[in-house]
Amino acid sequence: MSTKQINDTITILLPSYNEEHSIADTINTIRKLHPDIQILVVDDGSSDNTLRAAMDTGVDVWPHPYNIGNGAAIKSGLRCINTEWVLMMDADGQHPPEDIARLLEHKENYDMVVGARTKKSETSMHRDFANWFYNQIASYVTKFKIKDLTSGFRLVRTSTVRQFIYLLPNTFSYPTTLTMAYLRSGYSVKYVPIESKARVGKSKIKLLRDGTRFFLIITKIATLFAPLRIFLPISALLFSTGCGYYLYTFLTQGRFTNMSNLLLSTSVIVFLMGLISEQISQMRYDRVDRGD
Secondary structure (H helix, E strand, O other), X not given: OOOOOOEEEEEEEEEEOOOOOOHHHHHHHHHHHOOOEEEEEEEOOOOOOHHHHHHHOOOEEEEOXXXXXXXXXXXXXXXXXXXXXXXXXXXOOOOOHHHHHHHHXXXXXXXXXXXXXXXXXXXXXXXXXXXXXXXXXXXXXXXXXXXXXXXXXEEEEHXXXXXXXXXXXXXXXXXXXXXXXXXXXXXXXXXXXXXXXXXXXXOOOOHHHHHHHHHHHHHHHHHHHOOHHHHHHHHHHHHXXXXXXXXXXXXXXXXXXXXXXXXHHHHHHHHHHHHHHHHHHHHHHHHHHHOO
């Protein structure tokens, strides 16, 4: 009979898809550093030997019958976990298991702790630029300096993160949604700088396809949690354009044109839509506070 003590407060969640060349090494490294922490692998319908490689290590494995998406794997894991905390990280070798302890240091003081990739990380230049762009937009929406919006290396309290499962997409965009949902709901977030490694194997993220999806999700979450941060600038732009065009036509033609009327009317409509959306957003805050 084993006398090894298992930490029943933390589970490490590893979503995986076709990671047969890295999954075992990742699990074994985590076990070596943290032998008392539970590990759960959610295999997202891999077409290679990922499922077998994970099972051979002896950890708990939850398989999807077919490929649904990285976010779907995270949601399945969150529904299975019964520990107080869950630490999510990639199974492809990008997130150094040595940094797990650095995230755990802050778990008592923050609702979510995120490993933020630094400039020394082994990432491509175009992806760094895309992440910087998304960080700027999300920082504007949340009024908080976001250092790594898309990092999948994060520690959260299980009871809290489950409140947002219904918002999480089935794709790679779940970190974006989770970050903005936490910040706009008033939860505290801590960024810990890390140096991520180059992944083992080919990346499954496509810059154009997933980049567009990330942008749409940022806009979607913004309108869900902070609609006036989107509607108000658009309304102001339409209003100022309408006023400017009216001034131009008045000075040059001495009249008020239909275009000026359209721009000014549209600005008022957009502003009122923003106010209505803000009220709906407040109802969502109330739902989260009650834990419905």
